[in-house]
Amino acid sequence: MNAEEKTYEEMLIEGRNAVIEAFRSEREIDRVYILDGCQDGPVATIKREAKKRGTMIRFVDKERLDHMSETGHHQGVIAVAAAYHYAEVEDLFAEAEKKGEDPFFILLDNIEDPHNLGAVIRTANLAGAHGVIIPKNRAVGLTATVARTSAGALNYTKVARVTNLVRTMEDLKKRGMWFACADMDGTCMYDLNLTGPLGLVIGNEGAGVGRLVKEKCDMVASIPMKGDIDSLNASVAAGILAYEVVRQRMKAGR
Incomplete structure (x- = not known):
C-alpha cells in the first residue's frame, strides 16, 4: 500500500x-x-x-x-x-440540479502538486462550481495536504475521480456540456462565451493540457498577461478563469 x-x-x-x-x-x-x-x-x-x-x-x-x-x-x-469519499460524476450533476443552475465543473488534467489541487478545490467552492473531476492515474488524490490547502472546502466540494478523462469528457458532451481549456495560445477569455453547461479544464503544472484532452475541448482560453513571464501557477489560472465564468454568468443572469 x-x-x-x-x-x-x-x-x-x-x-x-x-x-x-x-x-x-x-x-x-x-x-x-x-x-x-x-x-x-x-x-x-x-x-x-x-x-x-x-x-x-x-x-x-x-x-x-x-x-x-x-x-x-x-x-x-x-x-x-x-476518509474523504470520492463522488461520482452523477453527484456533480445532482448538485447543479439542486441549485437550479447550469452544470459548472472544473476538470484537472494530471495535476501533481497537492497544494494546487487543494487551492483549486477552494476556488471551485467559492466560485460556485458544482464539483471537481480528476484522473486516477498520474495525478495527486485527496491527501492530507490537499485537505489542509483547501481550507475546509473539501468538506463541501464534490471531487470525482475518473479512469479516463477523455472518455469522461466525451460522455459529458453527450449530456450537453461544452469544454474550455486553459492555454496561453488560445483566444482571450473575455472574447469567449463561458456561460451554459461548462467544464473548465486546467492542465498539468509543467506540460499543460494534454493533446488528447485539448482536442476534446470546444474552446481554448488564454489569460491576458502583461508581465515578463509567460505562465501562471495552475491553481491561479483556475481561479482567474473560474471567476470569468462567474462574471459572465452573473451578467447573463444565470
Missing part, C-alpha cells in the same frame, strides 16, 4: 481552521490530538465541538504531533477522520 492510499483510508486533518470546518460540516471525526497546554480561541472551539459530538480528545506533546504530521503545518491540532 502506498502513502497516498494510506492517507485516503485514514485521513489526517491538520491545522486549526481545517479541523473546525471538518466539525462544522459534520465530518465523522474519530479523535483529535491537541498540543498539551494550548488554550487559545480556535483550540477552545475545537474542544467544544469535539465534546459536543463525543469525539475523543488526546493531549500530546509537540514531538508526537510532529511525528504524526504529513504536512508539517499542524498548528498544534490533528484530527483523525473517516
